[in-house]
Amino acid sequence: MRILGISGSLRRDSHNTKLLRAAEELLPPDVHLELYDELKSVPPYDEDDDTDDSPAAAVHLREAIETADAVLLATPEYNGSIPGQLKNAVDWASRPHRVSALWGKPAAVIGASTGMFGAVWAQAELRKVLKTAGARVVETEVAVGKADSRFDEDGALVDDDIREQLAETVELLLAETATSPRLVAA
Ligand SMILES: Cc1cc2nc3c(=O)[nH]c(=O)nc-3n(C[C@H](O)[C@H](O)[C@H](O)COP(=O)(O)O)c2cc1C
Numbered sequence: 001m002r003i004l005g006i007s008g009s010l011r012r013d014s015h016n017t018k019l020l021r022a023a024e025e026l027l028p029p030d031v032h033l034e035l036y037d038e039l040k041s042v043p044p045y046d047e048d049d050d051t052d053d054s055p056a057a058a059v060h061l062r063e064a065i066e067t068a069d070a071v072l073l074a075t076p077e078y079n080g081s082i083p084g085q086l087k088n089a090v091d092w093a094s095r096p097h098r099v100s101a102l103w104g105k106p107a108a109v110i111g112a113s114t115g116m117f118g119a120v121w122a123q124a125e126l127r128k129v130l131k132t133a134g135a136r137v138v139e140t141e142v143a144v145g146k147a148d149s150r151f152d153e154d155g156a157l158v159d160d161d162i163r164e165q166l167a168e169t170v171e172l173l174l175a176e177t178a179t180s181p182r183l184v185a186a
Contacts, residue, residue, distance in 0.1 A: 118143025
């Protein structure tokens with residue numbers, strides 16, 4: 001089984017990317033987490049470009065989501081909301097409506113911010129847009145506040161409470177995937 005991990009941060013030392021790597025360590029042996037690392041190359045969504053000849057990066061994003069059994073998204077919070085590049089990727093992956101890569105796809109949202117609250121507004125908005133796109137979003141949240149104190153110098157998570165919350169989220173996502181009518185062959 002394959003989960004696609006999408007970090008909403010383009011930053012090299014992103015806390016959100018580290019959070020996805022921490023989630024990867026909690027997966028059962030038969031579940032693989034692949035980190036999607038091409039978010040920066042996805043062009044701005046333009047309906048005029050959304051044709052049979054769509055930009056290669058957008059096609060690749062759609063294929064990566066389509067062929068995954070589930071998606072796990074880690075979002076920072078930018079000005080109380082989702083970073084633009086992540087929302088843009090969701091917009092590409094949400095079309096064509098009802099037959100898109102995200103339609104019916106099991107999804108979970110986690111998030112980290114350097115502020116107190118752990119990107120809870122961004123996570124709520126991301127769950128909303130994913131649901132609007134037709135994804136099957138599990139109702140959980142992992143809010144990693146003060147993110148610059150939660151990882152060691154090697155990027156490993158050092159907070160056991162957060163690890164426990166991550167494990168619960170992963171478990172719920174796998175349970176949702178197990179009930180999926182759109183299971184993708186391994
Ligand atoms: C443009 C911008 C806006 C931000 N707005 C918020 C915000 O509204 N709330 C918050 O908690 N942190 C905010 N931050 C701080 C981010 O949470 C912090 O940079 C975080 O580490 C980004 O995630 P990353 O480490 O995965 O890149 C903002 C950062 C930037 C660059």
